[in-house]
Amino acid sequence: MADRKANRRRGSSTTSKTKKRPPSRRRQEVLGILILTLGVFLAIAGGTYSSSDNTLIEGKSFWELLFPLEGISVSNAAGAVGAWLAYAAVPSFFGYTSLFLIIIILLCGYTVLRKRPLRTIWIPAIHVIWIVCLGAIIFGRLSLYPSMSELEIWAGDFGFRAAFWLNEIIGGPGSWVILGASFIVGLMLAIDLNIQHWLDRTEQVWKSTARVMKEHRDKSREERAAEKASGKDGLQSTWEDLDPQSSAASVETRRNNMDSEPQQNVELEQPHVTEPSAEQPTREIDRTGLELKVNGKITEEAGHTTGSRSTQIDGVGKYKFPHIRLLEAPKETEQKIDYDELEENKIKLVEKLARHKIEIIEVNAKVGPTVTLYELTPAPGVKVSRIKSLEDDLAMAMAAQGIRMIVPIPNKSAVGVEIPNSQRELVRVQSVINTARFQESNMELPVVLGKTIEGGVFVEDLTKMPHLLIAGATGSGKSVGLNTLITGLLYACAPSDLKFVMIDPKKVELQQYEKLEHHFLAMPEDGSEAIVTEVEDALNILRACEQEMDARYDLLKDAAVRGIKSYNTRFSEGALDPAYGHKYLPYIVVIIDELADLMLTAGKDVEAPIARLAQKARAIGVHLILATQRPSVDVITGLIKANFPSRVAFQVASKVDARTILDQNGAEQLVGNGDMLYMTSSKVMRLQGPFVSGKEIDRLIAYITKQPEPSSYRLPKVELEPAKSSSYDQSFQDGATDHFFDEAARIIVREQQGSVSLIQRKLSIGYTRAARIVDQLEQAGVVGPPAGAKPRDVLVANEVALERLLYG
Secondary structure, three states, X not given: OHHHHHHXXXXXXXXXXXXXXXXXXXXXXXXXXXXXXXXXXXXXXXXXXXXXXXXXXXXXXXXXXXXXXXXXXXXXXXXXXHHHHHHHXXXXXXXXXXXXXXXXXXXXXXXXXXXXXXXXXXXXXXXXXXXXXXXXXXXXXXXXXXXXXXXXXXXXXXXXXHHHHHHHHHHHHHHHHHHHHHHHHHHHHHHOOOHHHHHHHHHHHHHHHHHHHHHHHHHHHHXXXXXXXXXXXXXXHHHHHHOHHHHHHHHHHHHHHHHHOOOOOOOOOOXXXXXXXXXXXXXXXXXXXXXXXXXXXXXXXXXXXXXXOEEEEOOOEEEEOOOHHXXXXXXXXXXXXXXXXXXXXXXXXXXXHHHOOOOEEEEEEEEOXXXXXXXXXXXOOOOHXXXXXXXXXXXXXXXXXXXXXXXXXXXXXXXXXXXXXXXXXXXXXXXXXXXXXXXXXXXXXXXXXXXXXXOOEEEEEOOOOOOEEEEOOOOOOHHHHHHXXXXXXXXXXXXXXXXXXXXXXXXXXXXXHHHHOOOOEEEEOOOXXXXXXXXXXXXXXXXXHHHHHHHHHHHHHHHOOOXXXXXXXXXXXXXXXXXXXXXXXXXXXXXXXXXXXXXXXXXXXXXXXXXHHHHHOOOOOEEEEEEEXXXXXXXXXXXXXXXXXXXXXXXXXXXXXXXXXXXOOOXXXXXXXXXXXXXXXXXXXXXXXXXXXXXXXXXXXXXXXXXXXXXXXXXXXXXXXXXXXXXXOHHHHOOOOOOOHHHHHHHHHHHOOXXXXXXXXXXXXXXXXXXXXXXXXXXXXXXXXXXXXXXXXXXXXXXXXXXXXXXX
């Protein structure tokens, strides 16, 4: 006890000594203020530049002006030094445009003052430098005209020389073309102009204009042909009026010709019909009168980390985080928006609803990577239940793979209709990880889920979820989504901050992560495999996680904190003594790739530790990610669902499976390949999961394994309980049980009803014998004790578990 108090006194004295030292952040703040002061001084000097000061300072060095032998009278507000700096910046450099470079100095000073990394301002700095250079050259080119020679002061010496050189080599028109193109490129980079959108709009307007002009020419040609035909008929009638004899003769001649050649050369004139060809598909005629408003996509700010980050791990050395070049970059070509397709879908939706007397007054569209959300605003008085009842009719009218209705859209007086795009966009995991939203987030465990319909990156903190349940049919993208979550966590966390417990009953999905045993995997003390594949080992490691949870709660109790984050903060500050068992606690993420297989073979033995971890393990940093391809009620039980508020549903086979995972329909209408619904706090949103290939994962794992290996994280050793089969009488194994014992056990497990009358009916035996068999089943651990008039509880989930219970 005395040693403990002495340690506390030494710790407090050390802390007091540390507080007396001048902190390094003060030096950074002082440096920021000095840089800002320099920028303000340069702005004053350059802003008050006067050409009359040039004769006073020409031929003199900076030190002669700083320590003059005689007084120098200048008009610059910053004195002789300011006049010298203004002369160097304005006429000798890029003219008055060079004063914009002071913006970079001010940004640098403010960034240092606020203790932010300087890499955040290098893109604005490049934009400013580009504007200064281009502006000086443009002013220099204008000053070459005699009437604008006074603009030379805005160009400076460098700007004038560059403009003169450009004019000499490519001439006047060529120089203006180069400068104009440079201005457009700089404008696009500065304000992030979406040139593809404007080019698409221009092409659409050009095609519409050409179509209107062609229709006008065809109409004029038909009108001229009609006028010529009417002129011939009028001339013939006039001639017949002037010469009645010839008229009668011509009529007689026509009659004779018709009688001599009846119906041989008679052709009935048919109306001209233009049949649509394969190259020119038919277009929907817009009779709705509604303008379709297409909302622009969200442009994510790119991450500023060009190289790999690093951190120091105690006893190991420097750990370098994986760099972004390990992942494949997305294609430069953006997803092209098909405005014709959007317009046709709008017409079909509005007209189909109009046939059912439902009026729509406004239509908006949000184009996503996989689907487009059409926001339909109904007229006042229209019941949304009528629109919801037409979901199947709209799906037939759109002829789409599957549409999903949102009735109504939350926080909007509109109805949403999600229709799959004809051309989908492949979202790569690099486009999500290489963003400021992911790299600069303050999340402890950032989980990469994908992109929203608006094109924004969606990242959630696993510590806030706090557990995740994933379900989806085969081929829906569930395994790729699981690999994406792991990839994001490997990019965000160091080995000292995160450990995985991976359970892979299918033995092939997570085996590539086995090489991360010393870096990111946690194993029990007696564990032999890094990736758990056997059911017995899975039960063992889940119980080890339970014991780890209890041990961590004891540490939190001793430290008088309520969460792992506060505990690690106190430990890092030296407030907790390692001699008393305190240590830095990493987060533990337990991943089970196929929960259905464990539930089928182990049943309640697996459900109990999962439920206990889900209920209590959040505060001590243990989080669960469960995945299954069979979202049925016997796999995702009510006890598991109650502790997993955050769920992800990929494409499922039926509405029953969708309601099992999300408590509502919708997942059966997804289109697969990463298309998902994410639910949290009863809020459901549609996302497109990113794609990560096996080669990318191999490169990532190879990079991590080259780093210094920390010591493996070991979970507590588990003392396995004896199997229940040894609890019942040895006489059962010697053949003293009833002849119908095995068959009765299978019937009760199959029907999940521990009833004496059930055995009577199925085996056609008397009550006394059936009751004796039920008592033997209770001793064997198949059924529970009597519950009055109710049937006994069945303690075995399936027949496989029954065989293991009775015969090992």
